[in-house]
Amino acid sequence: MDGLSALLPPGRVLSDPDVLRSYSHDEAEWAPWELPAVVVRPRTAEEVQVVVRYCVERGIPVVTRGAGTGLSGGANATAGCAVIALDGMRAIREIDPLEKLAVVEPGVVNDDLRAACAEQGLWYPPDPASSPWSTIGGNVATNAGGVCCVKYGVTGDYVLGLQVVTGTGELVRLGRRTAKGVAGYDLTSLLVGSEGTLGVITEVTVRLRPRREPEHTVAGYFSSVVAAGLAVERIAAAGLTPSALELVDRQCLAAVDEWKNMGLSADADTVLLGRTDAPGAAGDAEADAMVACFEAAGATWSARSTNQAEADALFDARRLAYPALERLGPVLTEDICVPVGRVAEMLGRVQAIGERHDTTIANIAHAGDGNLHPLLLTRPGDEDGRARAQAAFADIIAEALELGGTVTGEHGVGLLKRDGLRRELDPAVLALHRAVRDALDPHHVLNPGKVFGQENE
Amino acid sequence: MDGLSALLPPGRVLSDPDVLRSYSHDEAEWAPWELPAVVVRPRTAEEVQVVVRYCVERGIPVVTRGAGTGLSGGANATAGCAVIALDGMRAIREIDPLEKLAVVEPGVVNDDLRAACAEQGLWYPPDPASSPWSTIGGNVATNAGGVCCVKYGVTGDYVLGLQVVTGTGELVRLGRRTAKGVAGYDLTSLLVGSEGTLGVITEVTVRLRPRREPEHTVAGYFSSVVAAGLAVERIAAAGLTPSALELVDRQCLAAVDEWKNMGLSADADTVLLGRTDAPGAAGDAEADAMVACFEAAGATWSARSTNQAEADALFDARRLAYPALERLGPVLTEDICVPVGRVAEMLGRVQAIGERHDTTIANIAHAGDGNLHPLLLTRPGDEDGRARAQAAFADIIAEALELGGTVTGEHGVGLLKRDGLRRELDPAVLALHRAVRDALDPHHVLNPGKVFGQENE
Numbered sequence: 079m080d081g082l083s084a085l086l087p088p089g090r091v092l093s094d095p096d097v098l099r100s101y102s103h104d105e106a107e108w109a110p111w112e113l114p115a116v117v118v119r120p121r122t123a124e125e126v127q128v129v130v131r132y133c134v135e136r137g138i139p140v141v142t143r144g145a146g147t148g149l150s151g152g153a154n155a156t157a158g159c160a161v162i163a164l165d166g167m168r169a170i171r172e173i174d175p176l177e178k179l180a181v182v183e184p185g186v187v188n189d190d191l192r193a194a195c196a197e198q199g200l201w202y203p204p205d206p207a208s209s210p211w212s213t214i215g216g217n218v219a220t221n222a223g224g225v226c227c228v229k230y231g232v233t234g235d236y237v238l239g240l241q242v243v244t245g246t247g248e249l250v251r252l253g254r255r256t257a258k259g260v261a262g263y264d265l266t267s268l269l270v271g272s273e274g275t276l277g278v279i280t281e282v283t284v285r286l287r288p289r290r291e292p293e294h295t296v297a298g299y300f301s302s303v304v305a306a307g308l309a310v311e312r313i314a315a316a317g318l319t320p321s322a323l324e325l326v327d328r329q330c331l332a333a334v335d336e337w338k339n340m341g342l343s344a345d346a347d348t349v350l351l352g353r354t355d356a357p358g359a360a361g362d363a364e365a366d367a368m369v370a371c372f373e374a375a376g377a378t379w380s381a382r383s384t385n386q387a388e389a390d391a392l393f394d395a396r397r398l399a400y401p402a403l404e405r406l407g408p409v410l411t412e413d414i415c416v417p418v419g420r421v422a423e424m425l426g427r428v429q430a431i432g433e434r435h436d437t438t439i440a441n442i443a444h445a446g447d448g449n450l451h452p453l454l455l456t457r458p459g460d461e462d463g464r465a466r467a468q469a470a471f472a473d474i475i476a477e478a479l480e481l482g483g484t485v486t487g488e489h490g491v492g493l494l495k496r497d498g499l500r501r502e503l504d505p506a507v508l509a510l511h512r513a514v515r516d517a518l519d520p521h522h523v524l525n526p527g528k529v530f531g532q533e534n535e
Numbered sequence: 536m537d538g539l540s541a542l543l544p545p546g547r548v549l550s551d552p553d554v555l556r557s558y559s560h561d562e563a564e565w566a567p568w569e570l571p572a573v574v575v576r577p578r579t580a581e582e583v584q585v586v587v588r589y590c591v592e593r594g595i596p597v598v599t600r601g602a603g604t605g606l607s608g609g610a611n612a613t614a615g616c617a618v619i620a621l622d623g624m625r626a627i628r629e630i631d632p633l634e635k636l637a638v639v640e641p642g643v644v645n646d647d648l649r650a651a652c653a654e655q656g657l658w659y660p661p662d663p664a665s666s667p668w669s670t671i672g673g674n675v676a677t678n679a680g681g682v683c684c685v686k687y688g689v690t691g692d693y694v695l696g697l698q699v700v701t702g703t704g705e706l707v708r709l710g711r712r713t714a715k716g717v718a719g720y721d722l723t724s725l726l727v728g729s730e731g732t733l734g735v736i737t738e739v740t741v742r743l744r745p746r747r748e749p750e751h752t753v754a755g756y757f758s759s760v761v762a763a764g765l766a767v768e769r770i771a772a773a774g775l776t777p778s779a780l781e782l783v784d785r786q787c788l789a790a791v792d793e794w795k796n797m798g799l800s801a802d803a804d805t806v807l808l809g810r811t812d813a814p815g816a817a818g819d820a821e822a823d824a825m826v827a828c829f830e831a832a833g834a835t836w837s838a839r840s841t842n843q844a845e846a847d848a849l850f851d852a853r854r855l856a857y858p859a860l861e862r863l864g865p866v867l868t869e870d871i872c873v874p875v876g877r878v879a880e881m882l883g884r885v886q887a888i889g890e891r892h893d894t895t896i897a898n899i900a901h902a903g904d905g906n907l908h909p910l911l912l913t914r915p916g917d918e919d920g921r922a923r924a925q926a927a928f929a930d931i932i933a934e935a936l937e938l939g940g941t942v943t944g945e946h947g948v949g950l951l952k953r954d955g956l957r958r959e960l961d962p963a964v965l966a967l968h969r970a971v972r973d974a975l976d977p978h979h980v981l982n983p984g985k986v987f988g989q990e991n992e
Binding site: 175177178221227234235248250260261262265267268272287289314317318319356357358359415416417418419447448449482484485487488489495498499503508509510513514515516517 | 632633634635656677678680684685689691692701705707708709711712713714715716717718719720721722724725727728729733744745746768771772774775776813814815816817872873874875876901903904905906939940941942943944945946947948952955956959960961963964965966967968970971972973974975986
């Protein structure tokens with residue numbers, strides 16, 4: 079692709095094999111990937127447009143990526159593709175305290191945006207566990223979730239507008255800067271979560287909130303994941319709106335503790351971590367009500383945390399669970415989401431599935447949302463164990479659908495959930511998806527093979 | 536269309552001229568309409584599917600409507616079309632307090648859903664002024680706003696899933712019942728606000744919230760709309776999150792009072808009505824902070840309402856302003872939305888536009904959102920005044936765009952804002968819209984001529 083280099087400033091087009099390898103896949107350990115033909119690191123929307131137009135003219139697949147922290151293989155390179163890496167476009171262009179919005183380039187790291195907003199008394203809520211590394215562009219492309227979603231919603235709830243290069247190489251602005259607006263179709267929401275198949279995002283306008291009240295933390299210890307699941311249901315039934323409601327099991331706590339020596343040796347099988355940011359006395363009352371729900375559901379121990387450092391350590395452990403387990407061997411991450419009333423049943427089923435397939439399954443979960451992340455653990459090089467884990471993975475998907483759930487709550491379809499998507503959606507609905515994709519990417523150059531699978535599948 | 540009658544149970548297909556006339560237009564006083572060929576009042580999704588398939592096969596335009604309370608002509612009949620009136624499909628199928636969702640037929644009236652939810656301690660927030668009459672299906676098709684949007688968002692923020700008959704006559708389910716989910720494109724959001732051009736909605740699954748705290752009301756009197764606009768900006772700058780922030784001018788209050796004798800003779804040019812539903816002491820503090828903002832912005836009088844009946848009367852007056860003015864003559868309703876920091880300037884410009892075109896303009900506004908509804912008043916039969924009002928309408932749109940606003944904040948494009956849409960969106964973005972429309976309505980039978988205009992325009 080020497081021709082492409084000539085169209086861009088020096089240094090943008092990279093083809094060193096080590097570079098190609100380092101940009102060739104995300105963190106979905108088990109998803110296939112190939113080496114790209116080139117990696118392009120544009121600095122402007124116009125440079126992105128040059129790359130897309132070049133690829134459209136030649137039928138070269140375009141795979142877009144941010145930090146590569148995805149867990150479904152959505153950013154994995156295909157043979158001969160051009161990877162557009164947006165990690166060099168990391169300017170925060172504007173934070174407007176009056177309109178409560180920010181305009182950022184797609185490569186801005188989630189935590190960096192949050193910190194910049196906090197300096198002005200503002201808050202950008204979406205907080206995936208990858209927030210120290212993942213980018214806003216990637217968060218938008220996958221409609222990333224996080225801990226605060228249970229009260230504050232997901233990334234898409236904060237996207238007001240996008241600048242996008244389309245599958246025909248047009249550079250367009252979608253959405254708006256006003257609080258409301260219904261002029262035309264909501265193409266902004268259509269792009270959110272489209273995993274690079276409908277356009278390349280070159281700028282994001284996000285909605286912000288005023289800084290919130292300090293949170294109270296509540297912890298509960300339970301003798302099983304099912305008992306913890308019943309406590310989650312009880313909190314929903316009580317009409318509480320926690321600002322976080324996370325589940326971490328003993329295997330995860332032990333793995334984090336072994337790595338970080340945080341003194342987390344919880345005397346429990348499963349821990350629930352709740353938070354409330356209701357102001358003043360309402361926050362106190364909600365924290366007390368959460369403790370009461372935990373106790374009524376049979377918690378072996380439950381209390382409000384009086385020590386902020388200790389509370390933060392528990393949430394850090396939640397965030398670090400995935401990398402901590404990865405240190406021990408290949409991890410296959412699930413991402414099902416079920417109705418809140420089915421959380422306990424699904425957690426029980428996951429346990430049974432692990433036993434059935436002789437597979438160790440650890441659990442973290444955005445429990446309040448019903449978004450479960452069973453983590454299927456294998457030993458390095460254990461091919462038989464790997465096959466058993468894959469069978470368990472398929473069963474988890476099937477049983478989540480049986481309970482009225484979805485195959486992906488926040489990680490996206492990518493490569494790992496393509497079969498799941500076909501199980502979840504009717505053929506007529508899949509046909510609508512393809513029609514929309516054909517409308518916006520008529521040449522099929524944008525991340526082909528992801529989400530839907532190849533054309534002949 | 537005798538053939539259609541034979542495919543449906545008796546009484547569904549209506550062709551009495553009076554019936555045709557009564558279903559031929561919405562409340563957009565100045566939008567053109569024709570008599571439909573038939574009106575069909577289906578009772579099930581399958582019956583809707585029969586009608587759409589019949590029309591697809593014969594190229595008959597389908598115009599879908601709920602209660603017909605729209606203000607942009609989006610539900611106006613075109614010559615020879617089939618009107619599908621969903622006002623007979625008004626079952627609330629399910630309210631689930633644990634999952635906090637409801638499943639309803641499209642003809643359920645907004646206030647009826649709210650009342651049914653309240654019985655179970657739940658709250659359906661979207662509250663357009665038409666809520667006593669308008670239907671959830673119509674609210675979804677236009678992405679209706681309302682008073683509580685300033686804190687709680689618009690209709691689309693509450694739509695979890697839809698059942699839809701597509702432009703090819705397929706009956707499909709989009710979206711989900713879980714709190715989160717990213718399996719495939721967000722086609723649900725694409726359908727929301729698509730004004731009947733992408734599918735006919737036959738069922739809606741909405742998200743609910745727990746019942747909220749009682750609200751405190753704050754009123755402020757101002758000597759001009761511009762002064763009131765500056766108070767709105769001050770509230771945003773202070774980082775307050777009122778649960779309502781409405782503007783009503785003296786002309787509206789006088790018209791309502793003349794009609795309803797509510798004793799509203801406000802000693803002010805413009806009234807701002809704020810509310811807060813923050814719990815306990817936080818609510819008291821936020822109400823006091825609003826009063827302080829009003830006073831700092833030069834309110835001639837401002838206070839917290841200590842009398843609930845009086846507070847409700849002021850909000851009733853806000854809701855009744857439009858019908859009250861309609862009693863006096865034809866009203867052309869504007870629906871621009873500008874950034875909060877431009878509200879005062881835009882209100883000043885509206886005043887100047889009215890003077891320039893010798894047109895009386897009253898004002899109501901969801902001021903906290905920047906969503907302004909200048910109401911252009913004419914005398915019955917005054918053709919010259921009507922032409923002046925239309926010139927003023929065009930100027931308001933142009934100046935809203937100049938200030939970074941949108942031509943429609945919550946009423947939709949319909950017929951009245953088609954020119955505005957073409958001014959607001961780039962040709963490349965309009966082309967994306969047409970591509971998406973062609974994907975989902977390939978035969979161009981769904982509300983043709985609305986939103987985009989005719990094909991040759």
